[in-house]
Amino acid sequence: MDFMIVAKTVGSLALVSGVLAVIISIADKVLNNYGQCKLDINQGQKQLTVEGGSSLLSTLAGQKIFIPSACGGKATCGLCKVQVLSGVGAGQVLPTEEPYLSEKERAENYRLSCQIKVKSDMQLLIPEELFNIREFICELVELEDMTYDIKRLRLKLPPGEEISFKAGQFVQLYSKPYGKVKEEVFRAYSISSKASEKDHLELLVRLVPDGLCTTWVHTALKVGDQARVSGPYGEFYLRGDCEELIMVAGGSGLAPIRSLVYDVIEKGLPHKMRFFFGANTVKDLYYMEEFARIEKDYPQFTFIPCVATPEAEANWQGETGFVTVALENQVDSGQGKEAYLCGSPGMLSACIRILKSKGFTSDTIFFDEF
Amino acid sequence: MKENPRDALLRIDMEAGRLIKDGFLGTDPRPLSEIISQDLDTLAALEVSHVILGEAMRQLTRKGMAAMGEEVDTGEYLVKTEEYMGWLGCPFKDARRAAKRNTRVTDKATGQQMRWSDLSIHLIEEHAFFQGKGSPFRLEPEALAAFLRLPRPDRPAEA
């Protein structure tokens, strides 16, 4: 074989590919850099330089600014709204954002930060309190079965760190990849522990069939594992501009109510409290002794568990039927009261209907629905 | 045939571990549009539309919801709904979401049971999507139509 031909072939191919590779690299540098984008927050209060290309939600989280999200950026919770004054196509609200932005919000340039990408310099307005939100790598110190499908997690914050939250708020828990789930996922869970306890957090997680994060908690997570949380988030906390608090919860919705009850007691607030806890069967009840004890020690608090269809063998003596029945019968009017609700969408809409018929208004009903 | 780009984009979120643990496609190797069109062919042969099926499922679920989680007797069926907190987004990116509600229906005459979620009602009614074969929540169109006793002479078959 003529050596010259081989050398010529190899040489020319190498030369051509070399030239092309150089041209492609130059194009890559020029085109693929969304480059560094400047984010101006709150008219100069904070200025960040970030890598473009990702969603605003995750870009800000990377800068340790945590915008609330219950659904992990899938546009089903609507909590991640941020005012974007410039830097993203104004007036071009995406179809995925539409259900969550009212006319007024669109006029004020609110966007869902999980749906817009950082592509150029942006000017943002972010509520002050969100700057208090931090991330904690906690250790799981207790994992207890409260019922057949609800687990209690007790998380210890890293030494020296504290979380200050208002009773009723939630944190985001980040699951790790497991089984078929290849990515980290985060979901919102209300804090069930006392607000006065600042170095620990407790969460109540109910297993949702096919749920990504709840399945991780119920199958893969073990005591001693590390779990990342961020928070606190949420608009569900005590206003207290009333004499009595009507609290309604179902399933794992008990979590923020427990925190609220202890908060009122520990702060010595004068409010009367009535907690209607709805469960499908007696098997679904938990924290029964604890709430009975609180009822005994603090007459301002009344505990009303309602079981929809009690099992015969359980010999249930308390209220039967759905929690709305007890609500209808025992709450006379909305006068001087505020309502705090936490549960599934169906339970919430049924309870809100009844409360509104009693005179409660949108200003006196507070709920968490994620 | 190769999957077209739009279906390929939808498929990403339908896989296991993206929106729900087991995903919507099971072990089905077929492209998304083929799954839907073959199920539509089955429905055409049965002379039932997916919109009518979805409507029938929704009516049963509503009866279960009205009973607030207790099992309710509708005459032909026993219906029980169960709810969890939160919302699930539709994987077809139409910005619709469904509550996490599961409905369990028992046919009083045959004892046969079927389960569906609020999201599957939307997927069937709006997108004619019964989920991929091998998915634990796939409802076979013939089985569903037979279970719901559709089409019926007193009810129109086509929407």
Place this chain on the structure above:
Amino acid sequence: MTPPISPWIIFLASIITSNMILANFLGMCSYLSVSTEYKTANGLGMAVTMVLVLTSALNWLVYEYVIVPLGLVYLQYIIFIMVIAALVQILEMAMDRFLPEMHAKLGIFLPLITVNCAILGATLFQVIRHYDFLQSVLFGLGSGLGWWLAIDMLAAMREKLAKVKLPPGVSGPALAFIITGVVAMAFIGFSGIFVIQ
């Protein structure tokens, strides 16, 4: 050597009488796969046209000034493919930056333009027929526009037919082939107008 045909005749002929898809049946696979939605098909048609024009021009220059002088004619296929691949790579980056929605919709079919036989086909046709620079560029442009026209027609028809009740088994690829065949036969009617091959 250079055929004495006006470049403009070549341009028109490559759209109508020697349409890449309908007369030469080149570039079929992405044509069939991406023609289910009109907007996406339109985007791909535009991308293929851009690639065709640029590759025709570039490959002509590479052939005249690199391949022939250096005696690399035995390597021409590899070199043409490398140029096409580099161009498509750059086009993909530009699309991702400036038209991200279209880039997401086209997905894998954008890089697959590299192996779209219409692209290499156009280059090889111009080499075999000894077209000069202007003829090559207009041939590339016309081939691209013809490909774009064909995929737009098929996509428009498929979108309309998607809403119609068809006999079982016909919808999908079968229908695409039937339509393409019928349209190709229709285009044969143009064949007397210009002859360039």
